[in-house]
Amino acid sequence: MKINSYVRIIVALISLILLSGCWDIKEIDKRNFPLIIGISKENKEEYKVSLHIPTSEKGGKMSRTVSQKGTNVSSILGQLRTNIEDAVYYKQVRLIIIQNKLANDKEDLSELIKFLMKSKELPSIALIAITEENIEKMFSNINGKHFSHTTSIIDYFYKGADWAPEISTTRIWEVYRSLFSYTKDIAIPVVNSGKDTILNYEGAAILKNGKITEKINPSENQFVILFKNHNANGIIENLGNASIMVTNSSLKIKPSMLTSEPIVSSNLSLKIDILERKEGVTNDQIQSKLEKQFKKQFYDMLDKAQKNKTDIFGFGQHFRNQIPFHELKNWREEYYPNLKVNFQVHVIIE
């Protein structure tokens, strides 16, 4: 009886080993964690994948670039794993940069996004960006900057709304969602390597079910972000004779439907700080100028978007409750071109 209880305790203690879940463990210094993956298409058949891997060696370069070509992305990721000295873990990838040529092809891009989302190894929260440059050149540009460290490129996108209101951060799962969504399109940031900075922000590409329909510049992208987050804090506008910064904002959107003609009335109220002004410019002048400028920018964008049948502001989301579900997939084609938006701006100077 006594022996029996000892045996039990020993068995229980041995089974504790199982709790660690270590099947075949690899120490952390023997692993490679690529932080950025660049994907491009060389020609019709061939993909090229580049990894930007930080290294921990002292004195040497802080990161390195590894590239490989192949017929599809998943097999290249597998080959890279074989060829790199240590084990490669893709779970920590924070940014995926897609080359312009690949991104412009609707089929290829949709397939790629689906793969990135379904892959067990790649996290679906990784950010996504498009570049017009050669990816290897871009990575070497990052390495060439003496101030850069491996995480600089991630810091670039995670500045937060207050500091860089023009940059949109778009994740893989959001792009995946937009492949299927009936009522909302998405903006992917476009970046190139900068002369003095690591990256240069060029604006955003608007994706409609996986197809890039238009490109917008950073100040236009502010509006897209404004309608996405309902928040315009930090936007700086140059009005010619004054410049201002938005300190607080609120956006109200009210949809209504008149015999299959959708109408949106949206009220934007801004609290602004005047950063500088020329002599003799009154508050009223600034107010009316700003209101005019915002309105003009917005309507210009809306016109362009309606011509392209791309719902960049996501107005369709507000009509989901008013259009039956089976009609909803016609939103972009039938309803959206007729959409009337009544955009009002109220400016308060603090």
Place this chain on the structure above:
Amino acid sequence: MTQRLQIGLVFITMSMGFGFLQYPNLIFKITKTGHFVVVLSYGLLQMFLMIIYKKGLNYFPKQDIIDIYLKMGRWVAFIFLIPYVLNLTALVAMSLRQHAENIGSIFLSRTPDWSILILLLFISTFTAIKGLGTILRSSFFIFFIVNFLVLFVVISSIVNVDFKNALPAYPSSLDFLTKKDFFYLMGFSSILFLGFVPPETKLKFGQLFAEWTYVIFFYLAVVYLPLFIFGQETVVTFHFPAKDAVDSVDINWFIFNQQTIFFGMSMVGLTILLNAVLLWIIGQIIRKLFNWQRNKPSYWICAFSLIAFIFAVSVPNLAWIEKLSLWSAGVHAYFIVIIPFTIFIYGVIANRGMTGYENK
């Protein structure tokens, strides 16, 4: 009283274990709009069956359902309960394989499925062998730990929620009630367990109702979380929508860079308790059906968990597992309808015979 509470907790934990992975997926297939109507009508139907079942059981105050079937006749018991045992074995196998696969993909990506399967099955079998007392006691901890984790996962997912994605809010028609998938839904419930617990501590209707409400709220949460984040158009493309919804959350400041692990951990807790109870039910049925000498339930539990393991390991891929687990849930749904009704009808007949006899 505490035992009653514990039985309630087991009941809730089992229902959660049944539905956590697959339930949302089925709901999204059944309807495109107004998902809560489907969940609620499922709840009502289950409630109705539960009342029938309870009424039937109340006719036999000191007996569990195996005794009742034996009273109907040995062959009747065999015809109803042996297929049920096989169904339970398939359920154990399929749900464990599915969970092993998911747990593996969340935090044990280099570990083969069979080793995770062994671990899960080993703990479940061990708990089942230890008997109802152990199950009831462990239910207390598992319930609180798992519910805390689920709550955390739900709350932390709120950052990505856009309520407009779940619109239109109401269903266009009620024809989902006639769909085959709606019948499959019935398999995600644990009402049959109530017939196996010791007859002295039968639950009251009020308590049952409260527990079922809790389960329905849980189901609403698992269905609506992915819906709020992705919207109906996207959500139908996922195998396990709840997992993908949780995966989309990025909390930068958090110590764990992936909060899906909490989802995985809650799945471990749920699946272990659920399968322990199923194996225990198998043991009970076999022990009472066969009056052999040296007939210990623990042998049977081990044998059936071995069968389940072999079955689970030999399924080749995820598409198969999904199909098979849906089938086993379908068969379970059949039993969930048929067993309460037979018990109830037999109860009415037996009772009438008895009163008739007394009147003479």
